[in-house]
Amino acid sequence: MKELPKISEAEWEVMKILWTRSPQTGNEVIEALEGQMDWKPKTVRTLISRLLQKNAIAFQEAGRTYLYYPLVSQDDYVQTETQSFLKRLYGGAVKPLLVHFLREQKLSSDEISELKRILDEKTEEGPDRDRRKDR
Amino acid sequence: MKELPKISEAEWEVMKILWTRSPQTGNEVIEALEGQMDWKPKTVRTLISRLLQKNAIAFQEAGRTYLYYPLVSQDDYVQTETQSFLKRLYGGAVKPLLVHFLREQKLSSDEISELKRILDEKTEEGPDRDRRKDR
DNA sequence: TCTATAAGACTACATGCGTAATCCAAAAAT
């Protein structure tokens, strides 16, 4: 697995914009964030520059301006971040977190059904079979 | 809910030590982290000082030295951090995270059973009842 | 009693981050 660049919280907002649609010009990104983040345009451009340096995004030139697009997938990111989050707070153990959430969170009956269904699938699959290679 | 001080990653390691046992002297904390974190003693003391400033911990004087203890509970912390993590990565929606984990993670059959049991409890409880006051 | 030690206080310094402003060159407007 390649090294994913560290994306800060503010940078993350920019990434989200580019993940939902890309490529986009700087101005488009700025507009998309407007009203939502209360950042000056220059601030957004700074974030874009930093994401470029980190190789989290890239651009194609389109005449006088650039069209930016992500180089890392949101999925990879969420995956990695979640992993390190878990490690930090729950010592890497997933179950305590799951228990915590299943207990604490409001879930609709539909959601509960869906979760149960997923658990059922896992049961059938054979819970203790060697699944090392399955992803 | 009171404002929890922000605890950095390095500081978190110190907190973990104090959460598992307290109060402890600086040296005890330093020893506890030794071999585990590869920090110079002074580094640990800096972290302790910062945690003091942030009111994350406090101390009682014990003769020539201090006995440190946490002022915030690990539970509160994990709770808050998890909340903001979720908001950041999953837009606050718990279900996608649960789905993600139930799918991706290795869980033993025992664990699966336990999770199902918890879901069953929630079902009985009446999924859409107003549970605002239940914690 | 004088001195060495060591705990805690204070200082240090590079890097990352949030939050921009200024500079520069090319395109657009006049």
Next chain:
DNA sequence: ATTTTTGGATTACGCATGTAGTCTTATAGA
């Protein structure tokens, strides 16, 4: 052709963080 505008590049600056080192003062040892 000259001026204005505007994207993008560069620079700014304070605070947090990781990672310590130095200073000070009160005990513990000689």
